[in-house]
Every structure is written in structure tokens, then in C-alpha cells.
Amino acid sequence: TQLLEQSPQFLSIQEGENLTVYCNSSSVFSSLQWYRQEPGEGPVLLVTVVTGGEVKKLKRLTFQFGDARKDSSLHITAAQPGDTGLYLCAGGADDYKLSFGAGTTVTVRA
Amino acid sequence: DTGVSQNPRHKITKRGQNVTFRCDPISEHNRLYWYRQTLGQGPEFLTYFQNEAQLEKSRLLSDRFSAERPKGSFSTLEIQRTEQGDSAMYLCASSLEISGRFTGELFFGEGSRLTVL
Numbered sequence: 001t002q003l004l005e006q007s008p009q010f011l012s013i014q015e016g017e018n019l020t021v022y023c024n025s026s027s028v029f030s031s032l033q034w035y036r037q038e039p040g041e042g043p044v045l046l047v048t049v050v051t052g053g054e055v056k057k058l059k060r061l062t063f064q065f066g067d068a069r070k071d072s073s074l075h076i077t078a079a080q081p082g083d084t085g086l087y088l089c090a091g092g093a094d095d096y097k098l099s100f101g102a103g104t105t106v107t108v109r110a
Numbered sequence: 111d112t113g114v115s116q117n118p119r120h121k122i123t124k125r126g127q128n129v130t131f132r133c134d135p136i137s138e139h140n141r142l143y144w145y146r147q148t149l150g151q152g153p154e155f156l157t158y159f160q161n162e163a164q165l166e167k168s169r170l171l172s173d174r175f176s177a178e179r180p181k182g183s184f185s186t187l188e189i190q191r192t193e194q195g196d197s198a199m200y201l202c203a204s205s206l207e208i209s210g211r212f213t214g215e216l217f218f219g220e221g222s223r224l225t226v227l
Contacts (some may be wrong), residue, residue, distance in 0.1 A: 004152075030136075033214045034192050042114070042218030043153065088152050090215040096166060098151030 004101035012107040021104045023089030024071045037086040079108045114219035122225045123135040130188045135204030143200040192226045
């Protein structure tokens, strides 16, 4: 059972468009991570958010942590084909275990 | 150090055979994790080590699975009497956890894909 629900499951957009991916949970997390995974590779950490309401920007990517620390969003501005991948959110549990959502597969068409 | 290294990258085996995967973490990292990922799902926690001690095992890790980290460096994950349901990507990750605070910032290897025929 996934503690974290991600939506949408799939997203296909044209180069230059914007997109938002959501991560929701009924649990409160002390921190939440976003990872990106390409086919046949392991996930790569993009960002960690810790404080409720926190917003972090990484070039064209904007990450937001909900005020109650139960949800998060990832917004990509002017998407490029290089942004294609599986975006995973993850939250810490039990001080050692990272629980992942099922991911959102993003495809950016040139 | 170039990151977390896993081998083999791909393994095809027949049902009932044993397989072993190896993970070499980032050298200064004290924690090592094993996750399993199936198609369309996020990684699922299997087990983790703090240095050489295996501190937690998931219910997913049946008695056919065993993991070791003998000297607190590399780790092996062995699956005995493989079943078709074991087909998955097995991911290793490492992290440096200090002062007992879990950061959730894991560095993953490229994974070992297992196909059981």
C-alpha cells in the first residue's frame, strides 16, 4: 500500500508547455523528497522540502510543500524533452525508511 | 568515487535458481538500502543496513531473500529458489546519516533487473 498518492499517473505535453504533478498523503511527513527516474536507471534526487509552505526552485522546476506537510507539488515551466521521465515523490517514515509514490510518467514531445 | 555501483545490471534466470546481486555504495556512506521496483510502481523498501548491522527487514523480504553487508562496505542480496514473481528491478541506495536524523536523501545505483523465466 502506497502512503503517497501521485497524480496524474501519465502526462504527455508539447515542448514549451507547463505542467504540474501532485503528491498527496493522509500522513504528515517531516520531509518530502522528489526524485526523477529515467528508464533502466535508478532514481535521482531532485529536492528535499522540510518546512510546511516551503517553496523551492530548481531552474524551471518549482517544488511546494503543503502547509500541513501532507502534500506537495512539482511545477515545470516551459518543459523540454530532457524533462521526460518518471517523477517520484517520497516521504520519510520510521526514521530510516523512505516510502515512494507510484510516480508520474512525464513525456515531453519535441 | 563515481556513485553507487550495482552488478549485474541484468540477470535472466530460470525459476528455482539462486541469484546474487552486489552493491558498492558511496564509500563514506554509512547506510545502505535495498529496494525493489516493479513496472508502474515506485520503489518498495526491502531492508537497510547501518554500517554492517541489518536493522530492518520488510515483510516483502521472504525467507528466500537474504542480504549481507559483511564489513560495512559492499552488500549482497541473494534470492534463493527464484519465482516468477521475483522479477523486478532491485535497487541499492546509500546515504550518509549523521546525528541520527533521517534526511531521506538517498543515492541510488542503476539497479539490477531480474527476469525469472
